[in-house]
Amino acid sequence: MTRRRRLLAVAGLAVMLSLSGCLGILGGGSVSDERLDATPPGGAYDWNASVDADRDAHITIYENASFAAIYAVDGNEIELYRRDGLGGRNPLDVRAIRYRYPNGTVITGTELRERGAIEQTRDVVRITFPGEGDVEGDRIAVTAGSTPKRFALPTYVKGSYEVVLPPNRRVSLPVFGDTSPGGATTSVDDADRLHVVWDDVQTNSVVVQFYLPQDVQIFGAVFAVFTVVGLGGLYYYRRQIEALREQREDLGLDVDTDTDDLDDDDPPPGMR
Template identity: 55%
Template sequence: MRRRHLLTVLGLAALILSAGCAGLLGGQSISDEQLDEEPPSPYTWDNSVDAHITITENARFQAVYRLDSDSIELFRRDGFGGRNAISVSAVRYRYPNGTVITGTELVARGGTVDRSRERVLVSLPDDAAGDGRLAVTSSSTPKRFSLPTFVNGSYAVVLPPNRRIEVFPFGKVTPSGYEVESAGDQRIIRWDNVEADAISVQFYLQRDLYIFGAAAAVLTVVGIGGVAYYRRRIEALRKQREELGLDVETDDEFDDEPPPGMG
């Protein structure tokens, strides 16, 4: 009886473990609603770079990649050298002739959008030709964008309105070799050729500098006031000790006399 009970428990544990492994290692479907969701703003199809990334104000980004292969893997690297799949929505593919299809149409034409724990694999439709472009929308983090370089070549990153990168350490861009241009109230960071494994842009609002400057000024005033207060307290204590006779210096009459028994 005990043996049968033990076998039942082991079988249940194996079933749970296998189900968990399947969830971790197997593909996960992305809903049709996510695939066909409207992007926050129209994708910038007509651009001269291999990767065009627009960061929006709600901590999201829109990326348009020119593909030179029939698939692309989308992921972020963790702090241990591994990969984690990124969230993907508003998937679009544009053929070289300008025809744009949605994510579900891409799948219906023989393509795939499969998500695992480590990456999102997008395979192009069977009728896709060279020089097509894939566009996706995903999540970012406030005031900092970082993503692996999924395609080789030139890159452009468009910051949200009124964001800046000029003042270090609030603004920082890697890799080096970039140029910055203005387009109205927006900054566009461009690389002619990115050879690094990832790009990273840290940016700020102009008002952030004012807030930091005001906070630094307040801390400076508080620090100066604190030093002045403690100096006054030390001076008051010194005078109090003098009044009590604790700091009265006595003349040593025998400083010039030799020790007893040695004169």
């Protein structure tokens, strides 16, 4: 085996090991200080929205397809990830991490890392909370990217959930909007933001598909145009068929092939 072939074989083996998770280096490492201490959307997290409503998870989606999530601490750590198309896990691209103690004190992501731990593996971002034993009442907040008009995220904690959509978004029209799991209630606040609430989520994920009302109007207009074009094409096609039939009749090309008037023993027309 030549040297070049040996190098290719080694490189191929390394790629296979990496993809199978044997090396554990892809996606590993630490989260940078810039990401940890980045400014949350809107300048600050709305802790009161989570605490006052006693939500285990309060998620606000913004128009730039990012979201801010506040979770009630359940245990000594939390693992943040997304599911890929093959059922595996990829670390959530988090930023602007904040930690809130029960007394209201908020620390930054770098301070949280010093008092606890924040590490990124090839599968998850794992956050270990400060202190030992019972940490009930604390909350963790993170920001990450979402998909326009569709929010989907694993349920890192179980319990009550509230998802707040950007202004003028709705979920009520089938095909365009949907919520999962079922049983959610909705309401609209003074800022025209839709709140989707579940009292007790025990599923593995939460999904909210939403739309702008003008999206439906645009779709209706496009559908109407295609309908008119389709009907016009059908009418044109039928007119062409009628014109072709008239031309054949004028040229005497139409032949009566009514078999009831023909004797099976007679030769074909023109051969008699």
